[in-house]
Amino acid sequence: MLRKDNFFQKGDFFMAIKYKWLAGTLRDLIKKDVKNQINKLPSEQELCRRYHVSRQTVRQALNLLTQEGLIEKRHGSGSYITGHSANLSDDQIAILISDDSNYIYPGVLDDIQGTLRKYHFSSQVHITKNETYEERKILTKLLSAPPRGIIVEGSRSYLPNPNLDLYRALQKKNCRFVFLHNYYQNFSQIPFVKDDNFSGSRQLTEYLLSQGHTAIGGIFHSDDLQGAERFQGFMETMRNQGLPVPDSRVGWFNSHDLDHLQRFQDTGFLKKIVQDSLESCTAVVCYNDMIAYFLIKELNLAGYHLPDDMAIGAFDNTYLSNSQILTLTTLSHKSHEMGTAAANMIIQQLKGIPVTFLEVPWTLIPKGSTPDNLLDNL
Amino acid sequence: MLRKDNFFQKGDFFMAIKYKWLAGTLRDLIKKDVKNQINKLPSEQELCRRYHVSRQTVRQALNLLTQEGLIEKRHGSGSYITGHSANLSDDQIAILISDDSNYIYPGVLDDIQGTLRKYHFSSQVHITKNETYEERKILTKLLSAPPRGIIVEGSRSYLPNPNLDLYRALQKKNCRFVFLHNYYQNFSQIPFVKDDNFSGSRQLTEYLLSQGHTAIGGIFHSDDLQGAERFQGFMETMRNQGLPVPDSRVGWFNSHDLDHLQRFQDTGFLKKIVQDSLESCTAVVCYNDMIAYFLIKELNLAGYHLPDDMAIGAFDNTYLSNSQILTLTTLSHKSHEMGTAAANMIIQQLKGIPVTFLEVPWTLIPKGSTPDNLLDNL
Known part of the structure; x- marks a missing residue:
């Protein structure tokens, strides 16, 4: 009896070492898999074969990793890496x-x-x-x-x-x-x-074209990627309509201008753009609602009657596009x-x-x- | 005699057709070679073999192409494509x-x-x-x-x-x-x-650093590639010295500003840059000599004593860098x-x-x- 008990205890002990060893090995495998863009662990059968262990050891190891949050079992499909660390x-x-x-x-x-x-x-x-x-x-x-x-x-x-x-x-x-x-x-x-700024800008430009505008200007951000992409969509749409845009009809502002606009309501750059770029235009594609919002104020100050003297389209569909002065045609995403x-x-x-x-x-x-x-x- | 004469004439006639035919074939080959970035025709021997013609025919064809200016023979080396058309x-x-x-x-x-x-x-x-x-x-x-x-x-x-x-x-x-x-x-x-704008900008920045400057600003062109590259060389050199540059110390101008500078001596953007970007600086990396030239005027107007209050470096080594007011440290190419x-x-x-x-x-x-x-x- 004593020997048998001892034998069982020894067996349990080795089992415990074995599945903990396997769990450790699988933790390393998970790291390697994630690096190699593999989201799923091998099947239980494959793990038995690969590590020369019993099905029970594999299951115990997988249970431990599941408890730790490293993997989740999906019924009939296998064990998937959750992306979590052992320490939440x-x-x-x-x-x-x-x-x-x-x-x-x-x-x-x-x-x-x-x-x-x-x-x-x-x-x-x-x-x-x-x-x-x-x-x-x-x-x-x-x-x-x-x-x-x-x-x-x-x-x-x-x-x-x-x-x-x-x-x-x-x-x-x-x-x-x-x-x-x-x-x-x-x-x-x-x-x-x-x-998708290129396509958005194309949509907006095509809409203005469909309303009969041909002299369309643009105002874009010069040092962020969205500015360049919205500019490109605008320019290529106009070009494809046989209406290439004179460079002077595009006004540019940078992060410094935007910062001063937000902090001090400094619209100096918009005043210049109204004078230098928009004089010959009947419509304008604006970088975003904020620029359009302040542009409306500048255009009013310069004596424009809106919306008749200048159609305006923008991006972002924010609260600024629903101002009481004039609601803004704007591009929107699914929320x-x-x-x-x-x-x-x-x-x-x-x-x-x-x-x-x-x-x-x-x-x-x-x-x-x-x-x-x-x-x-x- | 008659037959023999006739025979010779006929022979000459076929020879003439043959080398003209070969010249035409080689004109096409030249076009194909240029497309495939091959500058040299096959050797005379190889042409004989490839087109089943005599050495004499090959030489006559090559002479014709040489007269037309399409190829040039180099002694002991072969026939090279000149890049010219038959019609100069x-x-x-x-x-x-x-x-x-x-x-x-x-x-x-x-x-x-x-x-x-x-x-x-x-x-x-x-x-x-x-x-x-x-x-x-x-x-x-x-x-x-x-x-x-x-x-x-x-x-x-x-x-x-x-x-x-x-x-x-x-x-x-x-x-x-x-x-x-x-x-x-x-x-x-x-x-x-x-x-090599990146390295040029690094050289100039390292020179200013070696003179003891740490608060260095920059003025760059926002819509040409040289502007972005010179900016990058400046920013990374400062960063590598443990002196990352606050964004506010970089002033930007665009093609529209430059156009107004050249046409109307409108230095409005430089006045703003002096106020907003250079106040905390002891040195500045300028996009080019022209910008530096007008910056010197603006700095003088703003009460700076040059060169002591602000060191200035630029690009292009033009006549503007040798002005009598102040000669400009500048980057130069081999003429x-x-x-x-x-x-x-x-x-x-x-x-x-x-x-x-x-x-x-x-x-x-x-x-x-x-x-x-x-x-x-x-």
């Missing part, structure tokens, strides 16, 4: 965004953080103010205790970014990235979620799409699911700033 | 350049046209005024009678170019391109000759290098010689605007 408090996602208080940002942040919470990832928000200098300070701090992933709205995204040294260092520490709204041209092959997609794409990477990029389409919402009666008046 | 008046190269009257342009144009003339290519100069609308008008005209090659200084080269439809149509008509000073990011794989290289690269393409790109290095020329005694004064 390590599952931090950092969000670098230019603003959190204004315009589209509170909504986008809600969507990102809500989605992350749903999948048990916590998040910290860092405000870059659209400045690469702030971005650098934040990335430097993050590098000392890297989060599992970072969702980044690039700062001055159309310029060569000076912080790629830090982005690359974070990548080496296994940190994953998703770019939001834009990406850096000199830091390619990173997943991103952004608007929540962008932020939700960004959060999902960072989690998918942690799970080992391959992600590339997503371009969210725009839908045109015609409102008061583009009256339909132009052709009748001509 | 077809050997036109178009030059699209933003300006021909001012600054670096007369010199660059001289170098291009002189080199083309030397190799018996004629050229027509077209002025784009750095406007894609003008560029489009010129390309449309050229498309109706395409030149053999076009040397293009891109207009607003950092923006998506709206004329790629015409560039591609000209390519289909066998027209070759070389970009000069810049290139279009959305029209890649075209040979180009430009300055004639850029224009000569552009002309050679277009001819090489016509000859079937593979070309890729050339980045011309800069050399720093320290002058009065960066006094050496800063460290002593501190």
Whole structure:
């Protein structure tokens, strides 16, 4: 009896060592799989064969990993990597965004953080103010205790970014990235979620053309990628209609102008654009609702009667497009799409699911700033 | 006798047909070779073998092509494609350049046209005024009678170019391109000759750092590629010294500002940059001599004592850097290098010689605007 008891105890002991050893081996396999974009563990049968262990040992090891939150079993399908660490408090996602208080940002942040919470990832928000200098300070701090992933709205995204040294260092520490709204041209092959700006701009321009406008101007952001893309959609649509746009009809502003507009309501650059670029135009494609909102004020000051003297279209469908003075024809997304997609794409990477990029389409919402009666008046 | 004469005449007649036929075949081969980047015809022996003709026929055909200017024989080496057409008046190269009257342009144009003339290519100069609308008008005209090659200084080269439809149509008509000073990011794989702006900017920034400056600002062109590259060289050099540059210390101007500066001496944008970007700086990296020249005037107006209150470095080493008010530390090329290289690269393409790109290095020329005694004064 004594011998038999001892034998059983010894057997249990070896069993325990075995499945813990296997669990450790599988933890390493999970890391390797995620790197190689494999989301699913081998079948129980395959694990038995590969590691020369019994079905029971495999099941015990998989149960342990499930309890730790590293995998989830799906009935009849197998064991899938969840993207979580054994320690849930390590599952931090950092969000670098230019603003959190204004315009589209509170909504986008809600969507990102809500989605992350749903999948048990916590998040910290860092405000870059659209400045690469702030971005650098934040990335430097993050590098000392890297989060599992970072969702980044690039700062001055159309310029060569000076912080790629830090982005690359974070990548080496296994940190994953998703770019939001834009990406850096000199830091390619990173997943991103952004608007389909080219097609949006084409839609808006075609709408203005369909209303009979031929002399259409544009106002775009010169140092973010969205500006360049919206410009390109506008220019190529006009060109394809046999109406190439004189360079003087396009007005440009930069991050510095935008900052002064938001902080001091300094509309100096818009006053110049009204004078230098829009004089010969009957319609204008605006970078976004905010620019259009302040442009309306400038046009009124300059004696324009709106909407008759100048049709205006913009991007973002924010509260600024529903102002009492004049409602704005603007492009819109399905609600929540962008932020939700960004959060999902960072989690998918942690799970080992391959992600590339997503371009969210725009839908045109015609409102008061583009009256339909132009052709009748001509 | 009669028969023999007849026989000889008949023989001569067939000989003549044969070598003319071979010359025609070789004219086609030359076109194919140039497309496949092959500059040299097969040896006489190989031509005999390939076309089942005598050495004499081959030599007569090659002599004809040499007389036509299509090939040149090099003693002991073989027959090389010259890049010329049979009709010398077809050997036109178009030059699209933003300006021909001012600054670096007369010199660059001289170098291009002189080199083309030397190799018996004629050229027509077209002025784009750095406007894609003008560029489009010129390309449309050229498309109706395409030149053999076009040397293009891109207009607003950092923006998506709206004329790629015409560039591609000209390519289909066998027209070759070389970009000069810049290139279009959305029209890649075209040979180009430009300055090594990144390294130039690094040199200049390192020089200012070596003089003890730490708070260095920059002024750059926002819509041409050189602006972005010079900005990048500046930003990364500062960063590598542990002195990342606050975004507010970089001032930007665009083609519209530059146009108003040249036409109306409108320095409004420089006045703003002095106020908003340079206040905390002791030195500044300027996009080029012209900007630096007008900046000196603005700084004087704002009460700066130069060169002590602000060291200034720039690019291009033009006459503007030797002004009597203050000579400018500036970056310089070997004379004639850029224009000569552009002309050679277009001819090489016509000859079937593979070309890729050339980045011309800069050399720093320290002058009065960066006094050496800063460290002593501190």
